[in-house]
Amino acid sequence: MSLSSFNNKVIELEKAVKRSKVRIIRKLTRQIEHERKKTPDDERTIKKVKRIIDEIHQIRKLPNKDVVLFAMQNEGTIAEVLQKCKPSGDDINQLALIRLATEKSLQSDVVSLKNHEDYAKSWQPLFIMYQSRHEKRIAWKEKSQDFEKIEQALVDQQKELDTIEQNLPKPLKIKKKKTEKIKKPRVARSKQAVVCVLDLANKTAKPFGKPIREDEGEEEEKVVDVPEKMDTEQKSLTALASETSVVINDPFFINSQHQITYQKRTSRNENDNNVDDKRFIEQSYFIDALSSSSNRRDGGGDLARKKWTHLTPPVRSRPSNNSSMPNNRKSNDSTNNQKSDNTSLHPSWEASKNAKSQYRIQKSQATKIVFNNSDDEYT
16 A cells, blocks of 8 residues: 555545534534523533534634544544543643544544555554654644744834834924135235346356236235245245345256356347347357357267368259249359359269269350341351
């Protein structure tokens, strides 16, 4: 006998449980009517009737499979099973289960199953296996029901909290006082553009021109108290413009090993009338110094030009697409000849120039003779 066939027999016994439920409920209802006819106003009868009604409701709720398993495990009359199990008087569920399992028709069906030839030896191990699986399923269902109850309780609790928060009075809005922003003192600074004239021989710097002050009108309107530190800074800035000469010890201008020996240009020539002040300063302090100083490798300046003039190639005129006037050509040839005469060419350049001059078509030097017209004479 297999477990599946045993399960089929249990399902058949569930039909007998339904029939026994109907019989017991009818029997208990007749008992209630009998008790009410005896002494309807007695307290004992009222309590007894109430207890029977609760037992009827509990019998209806009992699952059929649990009743079958309990009946197979406990055989005998109701008195024998009560003495074996010994339930408490308040446990109505256990009393209802014992009453239903000990019903005569159900007990006869269970005994016939146990005494059958096919199930007489194997029904006990199958019953133990089936009961253990059934208990595990019941425990799993109870756990799932507990989880559902917990989730439902959490949802209800969250709803209560939401309702409480909605019913709470709203907090009063406190207006914050506006804090006045502390204005920082604005420092009146003068943008000075000081141009100094450097005298490297005496190691001094003299101011050139007058100091420039911008935005004087706006700063006069907004007069602000300036701390003592700023006064000292302004005094130090204005000191440069007011002093006549300042001693320079900067290594950029004066080197400890090499000293610059040129003199600065202090006066203008008669030909420098068209030169403005800025140009005069540049020529006096930078250009003259660079032109007069000698380069270490003779890379530039007047000395380099004089040294390498004999290697400079002659300037050639580019051929033009359009035909130019013969006068312009003559002037260009004359200028080229003058330049070539003035400068000494490299021997290779001179040889190529002489070779080209041999093949050049020169202008004819023949003279035209004109005779008087006559009848017999021809030119």
